[in-house]
Amino acid sequence: MLISIVIYNKKISDLTILKKIPYKNTDIFIYDNSKFPQEIPTFENVNIYYEHDENNSGVSLAYNQAYKKAKELNKILLLVLDQDSSFEFSFIEQYMKMYKEYKNDYIYAPIVCDENKTKIYSPAFLNNFVGKVQSFENFVYEQTYSLEGKSVINSGLMIPLKMFEKIGGYNEKLRLDFSDIYFIEKYKELNPKIVLVDVYLKHSISGDEGKDFAREFNRFRYYCSASKEIGNSLNTVVFWSPFRRLVRLTIKYKNIKFIKIFFEYYLKGKEL
Known part of the structure; x- marks a missing residue:
């Protein structure tokens, strides 16, 4: 297995996952945006493969590069992680137990929750490309978990390279x-279910972090552009998600400049 971590403005030495690795010759690919x-830095039991991208090309390119490195190293599995996820190496044993049973026909995902275990961030409901968390209290675990009306986040996914190839990789x-x-x-076109690994990955989801007009104005350009692209690539219309954000940001900042961004980058499809 190759473990991939995408980082942005984070020191490799600060990655908690690298501090205590029990397995010798663990291969970790770090993509630095x-x-x-x-x-x-050097860590006991770890072989680090590092790639730097000063252009901050994003996570999709990073995961595709991780796949290429995994192929180069003759791996059969790729585990992708976010820099803020509290992944424990003890989880790997559970992942591999599931893999021995289900092999290359599934993607393997953890249960991603908040620190206090009140919300399930992944798997989450997905309606009109808008995600909605599940209640931890009402969550029902199933080993082969249906993704009908749901999706999962990238962090913690263990992807067999054969499945990665069938999907065609990430959209860069x-x-x-x-x-x-x-x-x-794209995976759902091949299999409507994932294998849900019975481990809890604590993760912080970025949300409303107060007012920062410049940051949110710039980020909205990327969001509108991405909304247009995913609609085109999946041959569907993704409207409600960017429109919903447009309304929220316009009200939040009492500024109509967001409408221009929506018009240019979503309706007209202007490229970044």
Whole structure:
């Protein structure tokens, strides 16, 4: 297995996952979207493969590069992680137990929750390309879990390389938003279910972090562009998701400039 971690403005030495690795010769591919490269520290039991991308090309390209590295190393499995996920190496034993049973016909995903185990972020409901968390209390675990009306996030996915190839990889035009949804929607064309690994991955989901007009204005361009791209690539219309965000941001900042962004980058399909 190759473990892939995508980082942005984060020191490799600060990645908690690298601190205590029990297995010798663990291979980890780090794709760094930060502006400047960094020196690679040494860790016990770890072989680090590092790739720097000063252009911040996003997670989809990073995962495709991780796949190429996994092929180069003759791996059969790729585990993708977010820099903020609290992945425990003890989880791998459970992943491999499931893989021995279900092999290459499935993608394997953890249960992703908040720190207090009140919300399930993944698998989450998906309606008109808008995600909605599940209640931890009402969540029903099933080993082969139906993705009808649902999706899962990238972090924690273990993907057999044979399945990665069948899907065709990630859409590199989707730098961040909808990257996981595209990949899973293509997977659903091959298999309507995933194997849900009975481990809990604690994860922080970025949400409303107060007011920052410049940041949210710029981010909305990417969101509208991604909404247009995923609609085109899946031969569908993704309207409600960007329109919903347009309304929220316009009200939040009492500024109609977001309408221009929506018109140019979503309705007219202007490229970034």
